[in-house]
Amino acid sequence: MTWPDYLVLFGAILGIAVYGIWRSRKNRDLGSYLKGAGDANWLVIGLSVMATQASAITFLSTPGQGYEGGLGFVQNYFGAPFALILIAAVFLPIYRRLKVYTAYEYLGNRFDAKTRLLGAGLFLLNRGLGAGITIYAPAIVLSTVMGWRLDLTIIGSGLVVIAYTVSGGTDAVTHTQKYQLAVVFAGMAAAFAVLISMLPANVSTRDVFTVAGGFHKLQAVDFSVSFGKRYTFWSGMIGGLFLALSYFGTDQSQVQRYISGASLRESRMGLMFNAICKIPMQFFILLLGCYLFVFYQFYRPPVLFNQTAWHQGLATPSGPRLAESERRLGAAHDEKLVAIRRWLDASHRGDTSAAEASRLQAVAANARETQARKDASKTLKDAGVKSSNDTDYVFIRFIVEELPHGLIGLLMAAFFAAALSSKAAELNALGSATTIDVYRHLVKREDAHYYKASRLFTVFWGLLAIGFALFANLSENLIQATNILGSVFYGVILGIFLGAFFFKKIEGTAIFIGAVVAQLVVFACYFRIGERVTYLWYNVIGCALCLVIAASLQAIFDRRKELAA
């Protein structure tokens, strides 16, 4: 990076942060710190909800997901529009009518204190662990680009996020997110435009889609019925519905965004904005990944996109084996490029049989290239070089090596804007839930005390997130790791809330026991059978188990009461 990059990066990030602090300078009481001034319109709400979900991981890791797996990941979001409709129609009016600070206050109102503590506790555990991943992602960006140590990068970026969040509060978080998203979209659009312009002159848009389609990258919708497949239409519609319903409807980091709307209408419109925009947004980010895949068919990619780990590996005794992998990859890539050229020529001539023969040659060469890459990763691992999933480095490697100066800074600013916006919302929510649902429940003091406590808890969660991030060594692609972690907890939390909203006969003790047992079963399932049942289904399992156990227990309790009477 050169000085224009630094100028864009620090100008955008610090400018928005200072605006957030200035915007919220008058909010110095508990109510405005946790819920904002209550004047947010639908666009602010909509962008805030979007920015909270779309973290740096979304923009950093999803293109890599598109590069490797194609568009199929978009199915993960198929349940979101339906979930958002349900939340706008049912959840939101209740939250607003009760004027709650947190979603878990409602559980205390509907059930009892222990269920409220359980709901808040599951949220804190889930989000506390997830917060580590959100800090880890931008740290990868910085350490790769700057060549800094990952641990120091995690600590540095984490402290910046904490300072911004603690000084801001909900109002600052909500109002800065629109500018942060503007930076994010400007950066992503610029990267997409440069990527398209850098493809060989004789490769048309149709050729890009032909190559991507020929390698099965455009398969966005898969109607097959399989519990083991990660992304299908059904897992997205059913598992994704439960995941989105739980995330948007019961996760305080989201609830805190839309309950701060100026009116019910503004909050609802903000949610509908997301119901419409979420899938197209994810589609275009994945499509960017597909374009990256096609780009690297015409230009030889590195064996590993994580060049820091690659160079560390070359310096070990395993260096010659890595060099051999690089030679194999180069040979396979050259062969593939010839086959792709023939394939496109035949395709232009309308010679479908020749095109198919060349495509199959290209696919076979691609399999050899992939194998060379896998062998290199294994060699690196055996040599003791630490490296997370290489697909997370695909997009950032392209940015650093191919984008002009100034734009690199804009993309760095985009990643940091995304990281700050979601991180701030997460820490804000963690601080709020700890203060309102746990601390205020245990310690009876005046609101000024809770205002200070909320800021201190925000610092605490920020430091804990840094701790988790320091020990993160994820084998999963980052965006998938976030969703897997959420799916393990979200189903049960949703079960508690659905029990509260729709099953009037279920009482506190029954839902509490049902939730505890269901969560233990989900943990056991995850650790025992893992990905034989793809993670989206854990949302359904957790929710259904919680409700069935609670309803059964309630029936037993009612029967006993009747007999006793």
Add this chain to the structure above:
Amino acid sequence: MSTPGPDLETEAESTGLPAFPTWRAVYVFVVAFFAVIVTLMILLERSFA
């Protein structure tokens, strides 16, 4: 403890959108938009399979 249910009165509240006078109309539009998006993605895939 009483159970706050869905507030049915809010369903009749104006959306402020001339083309979609009720919230039900807004929800139907969102579902229709989803169907169109999924159809377009299927068509894209089939065109370049």
